[in-house]
Amino acid sequence: MNMAAASLVLVFVLLLVGGVAWWLLRHPAFAIQAITVQGEVTRNNAVTLRANVMPQLSGNFFTIDLNRTREAFEAVPWVRGAVVHRDFPNRLRAVLVEHEPMALWGDDGANKMVNQQSRVFEANVEDLDVETLPRLKGPDDQSAVVVQMYRDLVPLFEAMDMGIDRLELTPRGSWRVQTERGALLELGRGTEAEIAAQLKVFFSTLSQVTARYGRTPTALAGADLRHKDGYALRLRGVTTLEADGNKKP
Structure with missing residues (x-):
């Protein structure tokens, strides 16, 4: 076969391939007809x-951009x-994973939550039983720090028969807790380990201090743990108290 014949064959093959490709791209049989959704929905x-x-979808079975389709679902x-x-020949299948909210996030009324992976997301909070969720607050890029602090503090409060209703990391980097009974605790700055150690000292003396005034820890209305050698305490029905966290009451 001479060069001219070989060139003609090559041109013919290219035209044939191009024609088949054009047919595939244009044929209605390959237009997306349905999307099957699996997973958590x-x-x-x-x-x-x-x-x-x-x-947001465009193209057919062969030309559709799967990355853009994934982004459309994730939005x-x-x-x-x-x-x-x-x-x-004409279907897509999407496997979805939904957020599992572990807490409300931010100010009251905001449609923000944080999931079990510490990621902040927006959705309609009316879809939830919000009374069962705590509220966490802090910069969005610090959500993992806030979630970890919450998880570290929960056992300490539960040991005192208290639940955490709110935990906030303030713009100044200070921690603040509100219990389910409405007590407000100013914890100050520090790492998880430092804040936990401070709370352990506080809780180790709280029962004895409240007993002096005929109260139990459930009467706690507020506490300021930002003092170096003790804490300020407020009990329902009792004036503000000062307690030395390093001494037995």
Whole structure:
């Protein structure tokens, strides 16, 4: 076969491949007909997913951008992650993972939460039984620090028959706790270990201090642990007290 014939064959093959490719790209049989959703979809339904995702899709089975499709799913409220697959000849399959909220986040009324992975996300809090969740507050980029502090402090408060209703990392880097009974504790600055050690000293003397005034720790209205050698204490029905955290009362 001479060079001219070989060139003609090559041109023919290229035209054939191009024609087949054009046919595949244009044929309606490969237009996306449906999307199958699998995984955790307890807080979303077909209507909300279709309304949020479908307008952002373009292309057919061969040309659709799976990364953009994944991003479209992950932009839907409550969706934490998505993996998108092609199912020949004209379907997509999306496997979704939803956020599992562990606390409300930020100011009252904000539609923000933080999930079990310490990631802040926005969704309709009315979808939740908010009475069962604590409220955490701090800079969004410090959410992991706030969540870890909360997890470290919960056992200390539970040992005193107290629950944490709110935990805040203030703009100045100070920690503040409000218990489920409404007591406000100013914890000051420090690492998880430092704050925990400070609370252990406080709780080790609290029962004895409250007993002096015929009260129990449940009468706690507030405490300021930012003092170097002790703490200021407020009990319901009792004036402000000063206690030395290093001495037995």
